[in-house]
Amino acid sequence: MSTVGNPANIFWHENPVGKAEREKLLNQQGCVVWITGLSGSGKSTLACSLGRELQSRGKLSYVLDGDNLRHGLNKNLGFSPESRTENIRRTGEVANLFADAGLICIASLISPYRKDRDACRALLPDKKFIEVFMNMPLQLCEDRDPKGLYKLAREGKIKGFTGIDDPYEPPLNCEIELQLKDGVVPTPHEMAGQVVSYMENGGFLEAY
Numbered sequence: 001m002s003t004v005g006n007p008a009n010i011f012w013h014e015n016p017v018g019k020a021e022r023e024k025l026l027n028q029q030g031c032v033v034w035i036t037g038l039s040g041s042g043k044s045t046l047a048c049s050l051g052r053e054l055q056s057r058g059k060l061s062y063v064l065d066g067d068n069l070r071h072g073l074n075k076n077l078g079f080s081p082e083s084r085t086e087n088i089r090r091t092g093e094v095a096n097l098f099a100d101a102g103l104i105c106i107a108s109l110i111s112p113y114r115k116d117r118d119a120c121r122a123l124l125p126d127k128k129f130i131e132v133f134m135n136m137p138l139q140l141c142e143d144r145d146p147k148g149l150y151k152l153a154r155e156g157k158i159k160g161f162t163g164i165d166d167p168y169e170p171p172l173n174c175e176i177e178l179q180l181k182d183g184v185v186p187t188p189h190e191m192a193g194q195v196v197s198y199m200e201n202g203g204f205l206e207a208y
């Protein structure tokens, strides 16, 4: 017998306290900042720096980090294309809930497949999904190799590693692209500043 409910028997229950009321309370606009890029490109570092910057401005954010989610919500998932798709789908749903709660949700996952990121974007109202592409060269990420995983992947001890023998599909129309400046990596503070400026200009750091 199927354990999946019949959608015809599932109904939406409206909550009288709406998103706009929560946003007014928090004086900010709920949204998702989705950071995508290769392993070692600096996603988690940026997520933490951005979270700290927003906190210092009195804005409530929450980081959903791919590595951390794989310790709990997504602990039953691996790195096959299907598992990655499910990993991103679940995270996108949770991010959407956080945004609906009025929070600035910062998601940092490799999220290598364009269609999966686009599906997360489609969950949110227009302009509430801010895609940030950590466009760092593979060579830089591999030189950093903070967890030694690139080395293992090159030795063939990890199969299907993103950028080595599994694809990374760069965004075509992301809101923010972070890259080297004159061959130098901007500091995490500089990168977070770029995202905060975008949010300020878009009115995300105040209620309607």
Ligand SMILES: Nc1ncnc2c1ncn2[C@@H]1O[C@H](COP(=O)(O)OS(=O)(=O)O)[C@@H](OP(=O)(O)O)[C@H]1O
Pocket: 038, 039, 040, 043, 044, 066, 067, 070, 079, 083, 084, 085, 087, 088, 108, 109, 110, 111, 112, 147, 149, 158, 159, 160, 161, 162
């Ligand atoms: N095969 C393979 N490919 C890529 N990455 C791998 C793999 N196996 C383990 N890891 C480690 O898992 C972290 C990626 O988790 P994500 O949930 O962000 O990946 S994904 O979005 O589902 O592709 C990733 O963390 P980050 O380095 O922080 O990106 C890796 O440390």
Ligand SMILES: Nc1ncnc2c1ncn2[C@@H]1O[C@H](COP(=O)(O)OP(=O)(O)O)[C@@H](O)[C@H]1O
Pocket: 037, 038, 039, 040, 041, 042, 043, 044, 045, 046, 108, 144, 146, 185, 186, 187, 188
């Ligand atoms: N802007 C930066 N400048 C210098 N080093 C950085 C920067 N961002 C990240 N790093 C370093 O690069 C490594 C990988 O960063 P991390 O945030 O863990 O990447 P990811 O989450 O994409 O795997 C870490 O050792 C981190 O300290």
